[in-house]
Amino acid sequence: MRSHANSAARPASTGQVVMYVLLTLFAAFFVVPIIWLVFEAIGVHLGLIAGNLGIWLFNSVLYSAAGAAIAITACIPAGYAIATHEFPGRRALLILTMLVMLIPTSALVLPLFLEANEVHQLTSPLAVIVPYGLFPFGVYLSYLYFHTERFSVLFQTARSDGCNEWQVFRHIAVPLSKPVAALIVFLNIVASWTNFFLPWVMYWSTNTTDRYPLPLGIALQLFSGETSGEYLGVVQLHTSWPPSAIAFLLLATIAPVVVVFILARRWIGSGHFQGVFR
Amino acid sequence: MKRKSPTRPRKSGYLFIAPYVVLLVAIGIYPAGYVVHLALTSLTGHFTWLGNFIDSTHNSEFVPAFENIIKFLGIWLTALVVFVVSLSLMLHSLNERVGAAFRFVLYLPAALAGSASVMLWLFMLQPGKSPWGFVLSWLGYHTLGDSLAPAHLPVIFALIAFWSGAGSWIVVMHGALATIPEEVLESARLDGAGAWRTAVNIKLPLIKKWIAYMVIGAFAAGSQLFAEPQLISEATGGIANQAWSPNQLAIFLAFHYDYFNYAAAISVDLLVVAVICAAVVLLRTGLFDVGH
Numbered sequence: 001m002r003s004h005a006n007s008a009a010r011p012a013s014t015g016q017v018v019m020y021v022l023l024t025l026f027a028a029f030f031v032v033p034i035i036w037l038v039f040e041a042i043g044v045h046l047g048l049i050a051g052n053l054g055i056w057l058f059n060s061v062l063y064s065a066a067g068a069a070i071a072i073t074a075c076i077p078a079g080y081a082i083a084t085h086e087f088p089g090r091r092a093l094l095i096l097t098m099l100v101m102l103i104p105t106s107a108l109v110l111p112l113f114l115e116a117n118e119v120h121q122l123t124s125p126l127a128v129i130v131p132y133g134l135f136p137f138g139v140y141l142s143y144l145y146f147h148t149e150r151f152s153v154l155f156q157t158a159r160s161d162g163c164n165e166w167q168v169f170r171h172i173a174v175p176l177s178k179p180v181a182a183l184i185v186f187l188n189i190v191a192s193w194t195n196f197f198l199p200w201v202m203y204w205s206t207n208t209t210d211r212y213p214l215p216l217g218i219a220l221q222l223f224s225g226e227t228s229g230e231y232l233g234v235v236q237l238h239t240s241w242p243p244s245a246i247a248f249l250l251l252a253t254i255a256p257v258v259v260v261f262i263l264a265r266r267w268i269g270s271g272h273f274q275g276v277f278r
Numbered sequence: 279m280k281r282k283s284p285t286r287p288r289k290s291g292y293l294f295i296a297p298y299v300v301l302l303v304a305i306g307i308y309p310a311g312y313v314v315h316l317a318l319t320s321l322t323g324h325f326t327w328l329g330n331f332i333d334s335t336h337n338s339e340f341v342p343a344f345e346n347i348i349k350f351l352g353i354w355l356t357a358l359v360v361f362v363v364s365l366s367l368m369l370h371s372l373n374e375r376v377g378a379a380f381r382f383v384l385y386l387p388a389a390l391a392g393s394a395s396v397m398l399w400l401f402m403l404q405p406g407k408s409p410w411g412f413v414l415s416w417l418g419y420h421t422l423g424d425s426l427a428p429a430h431l432p433v434i435f436a437l438i439a440f441w442s443g444a445g446s447w448i449v450v451m452h453g454a455l456a457t458i459p460e461e462v463l464e465s466a467r468l469d470g471a472g473a474w475r476t477a478v479n480i481k482l483p484l485i486k487k488w489i490a491y492m493v494i495g496a497f498a499a500g501s502q503l504f505a506e507p508q509l510i511s512e513a514t515g516g517i518a519n520q521a522w523s524p525n526q527l528a529i530f531l532a533f534h535y536d537y538f539n540y541a542a543a544i545s546v547d548l549l550v551v552a553v554i555c556a557a558v559v560l561l562r563t564g565l566f567d568v569g570h
Contacts, residue, residue, distance in 0.1 A: 078298035085291030102556035106502035111309035134305040165290035
């Protein structure tokens with residue numbers, strides 16, 4: 001989260017990128033045998049699923065990270081402008097934002113499916129990434145955050161000192177936005193990581209299993225046994241996996257959220273948001 | 279904040295909102311408009327007024343799907359109101375540290391589980407596997423088929439939704455209770471009101487708006503039910519009908535029959551419910567700052 005804010009301020013050099021790639025490769029060399037051991041011990045043959053699991057994990061990380069990047073790029077300036085600028089349509093935009101924020105995201109899934117189908121993007125990663133980037137709640141949080149007397153005095157002072165609008169935003173509002181940006185990224189990542197309906201509709205309907213995010217892949221693949229489609233009176237879980245393996249995989253889908261949750265508690269518990277969550 | 283500063287910038291605001299407005303149109307407004315358009319036209323593109331809405335109700339799955347969702351909503355909303363409100367009031371009467379610890383525990387599934395919660399509950403409902411096996415056996419359920427009998431499904435989906443969703447509402451209620459001024463509670467104490475009287479006569483009326491918000495918000499979200507019946511259906515090889523809920527029915531019609539116009543009509547039914555609920559929360563409860 002912080003690295004996102006930092007990298008915005010100072011782009012990583014090529015040398016640094018190479019360094020991180022090398023470190024990741026070495027880390028994989030050291031850790032993979034241990035992961036294999038854990039999986040083998042609970043009866044999951046890693047070799048059989050590694051391909052799919054790896055792709056799904058990559059998809060999940062890609063969708064969540066790209067969605068959060070779009071959300072933060074859209075939410076912070078929009079909330080800032082609604083809070084500190086005066087333009088025709090400002091109040092209408094705020095009300096529309098809150099209206100969309102209060103509509104459950106699942107109400108728009110079928111419409112989005114029909115739209116993606118129309119523009120032939122059903123099997124593209126964009127079919128879920130772009131919708132994850134629309135985060136009206138983040139705009140509302142950003143608006144509440146900037147909507148204070150203290151900040152507007154600060155921005156006015158910068159203007160009278162000769163800053164243009166872009167400089168006020170870039171050098172004052174953006175650095176100030178870090179806590180609310182962290183909260184928006186956290187809430188957005190949790191929402192997109194656990195989203196089931198949208199990727200299911202986009203990728204299951206087109207049988208694009210290599211686009212599944214991890215939770216969807218695990219849920220659908222684990223239970224992809226011989227589904228007869230009709231109720232035969234005998235109910236059992238359609239899976240050839242041992243329960244310990246399923247439990248482990250479910251834990252694996254939850255684990256990244258736990259990590260983000262622990263990271264974000266630092267920010268959310270720190271009193272920055274006493275006024276935001278009324 | 280109320281008086282406008284004469285130098286408050288205007289035009290540059292459009293640049294800052296541009297990326298968001300593009301997203302809002304592409305992902306919110308356009309698809310909503312497109313689905314309404316599909317719902318009002320026939321396969322060949324002719325305008326059919328409410329034809330699709332009427333025809334979609336003739337589908338043999340239409341009435342059962344709405345009956346299922348109403349049963350589910352009845353159970354779930356009752357459970358939310360009764361348990362979330364009483365748990366929140368109980369937690370608010372504890373000292374801050376103990377209350378915070380309990381809130382954290384109750385919020386954990388809401389924060390973490392997501393779609394994993396359905397899979398997890400398949401095990402919780404399986405006699406012989408479940409840590410709650412003694413409860414299942416006391417109820418007389420000895421196989422997964424007993425637990426998942428079709429008549430139980432509304433209760434089971436409500437149970438899963440409650441486990442994975444009540445914690446968020448308890449946090450919201452805590453936020454609402456925290457806004458009650460200490461002097462109000464102090465004077466209630468001085469007047470001799472006990473914990474029970476304070477909770478029922480002082481705190482409860484002060485959080486009424488938030489309870490209304492929860493009921494409307496949960497109704498809107500619950501009417502969209504999809505993941506729970508879909509996953510249970512997949513995992514058990516079809517114990518829950520593939521069109522158990524209205525949202526499932528819409529998807530089913532779209533995928534299996536290419537009845538996009540009927541699917542769009544059902545989707546618009548659900549969207550209208552969601553928009554009305556959102557508008558009521560926004561404009562009637564006064565909980566949100568709608569700008570000056």
